[in-house]
Amino acid sequence: MYLGDKQLLESKQKYEKRRTYYARRLEKLIQRINRLSNVRLTLFFAGGALAVFLYMTQNSSMGLSILLFTMVSFAGLVVWHQRLRTKQKYIQVLYESYDQALKRLTSEWKEFPDTGEDFRDPAHPYSEDLDLFGTSSLFQWINTAKTFRGREKLKEWLTELPVEASSIQIKQEAIKELAMNFAWRHRFMSDAGTLKRTLDSPTRIIEWAKTYDPFYLRPGVVILSRALPMITLTFLLLYFLTDMVPFWYPLAGFLIQTIILFLGKERGKALESVYAYKESLKMYGKMLQRFEKRRFKADYLLGLKKGLYDRDGKKAFEQIRKLSGLAELISNRGNSMFLVINIFTLWDIQCMIALESWKEKSGRSLGRWVDTVAELEGLASLAIIHFDHQEWALPEIVSENPGIVAASLGHPLLLNSTCNDVSIEKSSGILLITGSNMSGKSTLLRTVGINMVLAYAGASVCADRFSCSMMRIYTCMRVSDNLGENISSFYAELLRIKQIVSASKTEGKIFFLLDEIFKGTNSQDRHAGAKVLIRQLGKVGAMGMVSTHDLELGDLERESERRVRNYHFREFYKNDEIHFDYKLRPGVSTTRNAMYLIKMAGIDVDETFED
Structure with a gap:
């Protein structure tokens, strides 16, 4: 696979x-x-x-x-x-x-610089436990987005459940088409990679573009700003070429224009804000031009193309290129040598008229165009999986039969991952996974979870076949104490479980992954607490997987009439060494390896027990 x-x-x-x-x-x-x-x-x-x-x-x-x-x-x-x-x-x-x-x-991708560390959120229902962000994460593996919103869009798709299942299938078609256009996709991604620095959030310029100042579009203002410099320059030329015009004529014009130019402090801020985005605007224009000139068939991509026009039907890349050109015209205004030219031509006023005219026609569309680039970057990142792993399955999102059915399911981030069949359906909605240390229990839980994330994002999954229904994912796997909040690891685990229980009652269908729950307390309380929790989650129709060393929990299969089903991993020994095949098998584990691992650590087990 x-x-x-x-x-x-x-x-x-x-x-x-x-x-x-x-x-x-x-x-x-x-x-x-x-x-x-x-x-x-x-x-x-x-x-x-x-x-x-x-x-x-x-x-x-x-x-x-x-x-x-x-x-x-x-x-x-x-x-x-x-x-x-x-x-x-x-x-x-x-x-x-x-x-x-x-x-x-x-498998050398772990050296890629963008790990998505800034997106890590311990409070998120599953992102930390499933290694979505940070070193050796899913984000680090697939992300090629360079723009601020492109990275955010990929993060959004990995951490939020889509509103409708139908949107996933539409996105799948777009991802497949982009995957097969791999040369175009690399050129598109490289357009953003030429920038000298990381792109900042475009929110400021998008908000700036939404509102325009009608003052600069008034006919009187436009006519005066064009005529006054021409009159002043005409007087200046006549002064030097003839004796008809006294010196104070061009001087008066120069002083009037100086006063006009230095009256508007807000004008300077507006011009500077545009200039700050000069390079990024140029980059957005290139990316949109490349997208608009390419023919696509997927409905998702065609829908994005339909939004790439302004109020007057002009193409987005042409309008952004125009705004980028205006930003170039502003670039010299900070030069002291340019000050005289600025005064004689009312350059700042001319730029403001052009900018306000642009904003009036295209300003409200800028945010949509930037988001289109972001979506394309997100789709291009997910398309990498489909192109590199064409034998992986495109998941089927079902509504009739809630649950997950997967054949040869492996972990996408592990090279040569051992694959297992997994089936979690309405009649048997909870899998209880037992096994000894290092046998693969936690990895299996993460394998199921991360493939569900990919499925909901519209990407291929690491399986021969995969189908699942729409469910909100919740995990309780890596829980640690928080000294800053004065929270112990056991209490932190309780808070996470409380979140899962609450979600199971209020959010409809949820899918949970619990790894060694209540490990911070004694074995008797751990067993009793786990049993009560699993029963309660099963009673409200929640589906999920629980890994445990507590073999007594295996009785839940019989007590729940197979609503809870037992599966296990096992190990074997060869040449006095422990080995694992990481294959999932029905039933409760019959092997243990803790004492063997203790011996491997150099502890004499016999002497310890004698003392």
Whole structure:
């Protein structure tokens, strides 16, 4: 069920071919850049020296011509060099994208820098116990989102149950289509990877875009802001070229425009807020343009495309590119040398008119466009699973038969994970898993839980077949004390169990995963408490799995008329070593290994008992 040799070889060959291709392009591009740098340097010194020589030998016109030619040519080479540098950076990101794809296949993904640590939440019903965020997490394995909201969207899909089951199937089709467009998907992801820094939350600019100031759109304001600079500049030219206009005419115009320019403090803040998002706006425009120009068939993707127009029916990427261009125009306003130009042209006012006009037509759509990019990034991350593991099952979300039925279910984050069949249905909704230490009980619980998370997100699951109903997941597995809150581990466990019991009464269908519950108390109370809890959860129709060392809980199968069913893991010994096959079997465990493990730790068990 994990990648077979043929499948692994084919996937690796595709990625290696692409990585090699971009490595060669990168090498050739670097050579071109180096050659261009040498040409540029040679032109600067040779052209400059020749211009000076000709000028000094009294051929001044030829010298000035050579100097002008050198300066123009040098400027052109600088622009060309900068474009090649930009291209180099993009190809470098593409190369790294395919390199990371190879590392996923060879289980080297745990070195990826984005672990999603900022999304860890101990209070969440299941994310901590199922390793969704942090080092060696599901998020670290699949995430390729670079934008602020793209990461948040993937986090949302992994931690929140969809409202309707039908939305999962629609998302599955989109993920399948994106998975098969793997070259396009890598280029789309690389568009965001070229940014120099991590993207901040776009909330500020989205809120800024929603409201516009009608003052700057008034015909009188627009006409005056256009006419006044023209009048002032006309007076200035007439003053220098003729004797018809006295000096105080252009001076009066200059002073009036200075007063107008420095009256609006809020105007400066608005312009600066746009400029701060200049690079990210450019990136959003590129990503939306790439999406809009690609033809898709999945309804989910077509629905996203329909929202990529503004009020006047203009395309989103064109409008964002226009806003990015306006941000470029604002870039020089902080330059003291630009101040005079700003005053003479009322540059800030012209920019505000253009910005307010943009906001009036497209401002309310900006948030939707940013969210579209976020959704595409989330879908692209989930598509990685489907492309890399095409033999994994696309889950079926059912409504008629609540529960989970899985064939050859494995843990997606474990290389060569042992697979087991799992069936949890209405007539037998609780599995009690017994077994000795390290036999695989906790891993099985996490395997079921993390595959349910993937199923609800719309991704492929690590199984040959998988179907489940819509259920809210709750876990109680890793519980520790909280010194800051003065909470012991046992009390923390009680709080988590209270949350599960409350949810089972109020939230409809829930699925719980309990690992060694009440381990912080004595064996008698642990046994009694676990028995009462399992009965209560079963009574309200909750489904789930419980792992335990308490073999006496196996009596619940008979007492509940098989509403609770017993399964176990076992170990075997060979050459005085303990081994596990991690295969799930019916019934209660008949083996124990605690004393053997104690002996392995160097403790003489016989002497201890004699004392």
